[in-house]
Amino acid sequence: MKPPCYLIVLAFLPSFSFCEIVVKGDGILQDTSLTKNEATPTKPQASKPDPAGDDLILFDNGDVMHGTFGGIQGGLLWERKDIDRPIKFSIPAIRQVVFKGSSGVVMEKETSFITLVSGDRIPGKIVSLDDKSLVVKSSVVGDLKIPREHIKSLSPNPFDGELFYSGPYNSNGWMILDYRKTKEKDKAKEIAGEEKKPKKEVIQENGKVKEESSAWIHSGASFYSLDNRALVYPDANMPDIGRLKFKAKWKGRLNLTLALHSDFTRVLPAEKKEEPKAEEAEEIEDGEKPKAEGEQKPRKKEQPEKQDPAPLQKERLVDFRKNNAFQNIAWINPSKRTHADMFGTGYTMTLYSSYPNLSRNYFSETGVARTQRMASVRSNISLSEGGDAEIEIRYNRKESLMILFINGTYAAQWNDLGGFPGDGTGFGIVNNTSNARVRISEVMITSWNGMTDSANSMIHPDRDLVLLGNGTDRFSGQVIEIKDGVALLKSAYMNAEIPVKDLSKIVLKKSTSTDLDSDDLSEDLTWAKEPMTIIYKPFGKIRLNPISAERNLLSGNSPFFGEITVDLSSAAMLRFTEGSPDLSDWFDDL
Template identity: 30%
Template structure:
């Protein structure tokens, strides 16, 4: 009982300010501890250290959801996003230095030298995403902003509006017996490697300096059929202040309710508005008088299918110069727009793409839908419009080049001295790895994967990487994992940001109602 009370007091006691970033441990019941990850014993106990206790405390793995290391800032992030994806979804950072038809040798700064059977590898990505990686996360809140969605009723102080504040008491007195209103929960909460929405219409934004040709990828989970908006190439501009007639004061233009509220949240941008069964693309901007404007971009079909509960991987590819915007869901093409169609209606303006910014953002509409957003990637896009599913074959390997247009199918014989050798239908070819974006192996040659054991954890690495396995032991900034496909891996935790101890559960198992 005494030990339980002591631990309970630690849950609410923050550490004194220190130069070294602290680690955060989160239990499955939502409780949290600050301190330092001290390792894992050979019998599976987690050691947790704090400067205000003499000896590390021991914790059971099954009671821990995740540990965020160094405040989600890696001690030493990896510079290169090249990686190998295994058939179970693990992404091992590193480059292939040698390969034949049976084995692949990977050189990784985090995991050392690994030799893997070819049938456990799904893809090799020497130059992933088709261009420079600009953002991967969200491992921390740094750089993110919450844009407040204020209703028109609140702005005009309407006491009868459901969301509007009451007018001040003319007597200037307060009712001492009046019940204090509970503080409203924040619309968005960051936990571990994801953002969670729980109520309200606020948006979250991040300026990733998206280039002219950009790729935005994210995983979205939901509990009920959601209505949500995704903004991209946003400049997050605020409306210009306008002068009041007959005076020098500023006219605060706050009545931005309805669809035009997207303009207030994201500024000049394109916004994809996902609703149950369909998607709309809209452009937001301010006119010369500072009034928010919004218009739709037409497309032949807007229908999509999403289940009532679940998760999906969304990818948005946008090209300012070509005026092209495409949406992919779970690797399959969904919809595509050309902004020049919009401009023809406006008089044939030469500039077809009217979103000058580099930020992106998310908003859940209606307040009732709960969503989880994770696995966000922003990168340069090479212009390739094919879906991921179309670039996989049952019987042939596919080599995709970095130029975004060329690809070759056949049988990859090996990789040696920075050269990929592939036997295609008409001739053998040798391609430098520097010109290869990805190598996708035939699905028929992949091993049948077994279900992940309950004791398996996942280590998330920065900027790209996730390695799973049963922890054997961890100490001195390293962890040894027993990976079901690669065997034992001695992993350096310097580029790690999160240790996820409940990786084997489903999406709903990982949702915390107490957030």
């Protein structure tokens, strides 16, 4: 039963159990921008700070509330400026908390991180390593000592040097490409039809505001597709030599198109000059005076020299955006739906369940949109209906090279003999299957050191692998220790001392690492209950069973590194339900 008065609800909120708190309805506790069952406006406005607080809490049933994270004490404490004391929520009823004001981990030049066999990624400086343990110094967890058998890899210089994008932790800068109305007659008919309708009918139909749903929804750190309109990020700043990596999860048959190195600029068709009407031409002929006898015919006027054609007119997608907020742009001409018309000059890669293909998109000298399919050296891929995958694309504009990896395995390669078209740096995604759904997360655009080996080839059962920052040199053997900024590598052929600053990655041998799939796995290395995950931008990920928390500090236990206290001031979110989508019914609506 909906409470009759908002003030009465606020007065009794602290004493209610979670199931008695009504978040939906007409009160100010509703947030329609992320609620899963509400339609998102086709033209979102720039987000404004909420007076209740900048953080968001997303409940298991999809409800959303603004406010400020207040800590964990026998439940999650939630503060609002319009309520005089914190609200306590049961943690099993919460999916995630998003820290809107988070600034993320500052990427220093020498920032590094370590990856555990559990999937945890801890940002920090590598202090030392021996045969027993690793010591890391982190602004997030402080000084931490971790048993060596729990370490999967060390990344002294991640992202091959430079990170250009990581997210989507928010939707800023992203756009949805919408359809244009090309005929003014259609618009006039629509206006006439609206004028004939009663005002109430125009505003409401069946008691509900008529509103077109968005093609993509942003929630947490993911985008979810609802139809086949394109989601694009023109400001991706893809470097000339780099890597694009993201995770995709889908239900239905996979048919995903990626716009790569697109400039989102297209050529407009030339304006046709109107010919004189037939009646006007006849009048000119009839108006000619008869010539007298002996009168010389007037000389024909000399034809003017042919002038060079006028320069082609162009339009850019970014010129149509109003601000940096997530928004729809009326850009697609329904009669011109080539990839060049939609994304401009660049490439489009389409991923099917069994194979990929790559197309080269450009405009001819006369402004005609062209799409050329590229031949590839490829291996078959197998992506089932309703699956997930990590997609990685490595590319080199200077060498006209593009390589596709799926789940760490080589899938295809293209060499464009004509060279990369244009100089675009934008990125986009289209879900081409109308009855399928796609979730996109963990998007990263980084530099690339040129190494063409797959990620899976960097794992060896009996040897540690060391990859240098130049992308070509790598060694195998045993990393004896890391001390004073130098790694000591011992092999059958040499002993080498390598400065850590020259290393890109160290992958420890699998035979001595903790095997989480082993039947003999100690109970001490299993989670007593489902842990929560703390997400840091751009790469931190720490799982803990929470003990207690204040606004900026959280204490918890992990079977892999014991009890620790982590700093939340730079966290992006807390995720309490691991492995499930951010919108609980997103995969259940087909």
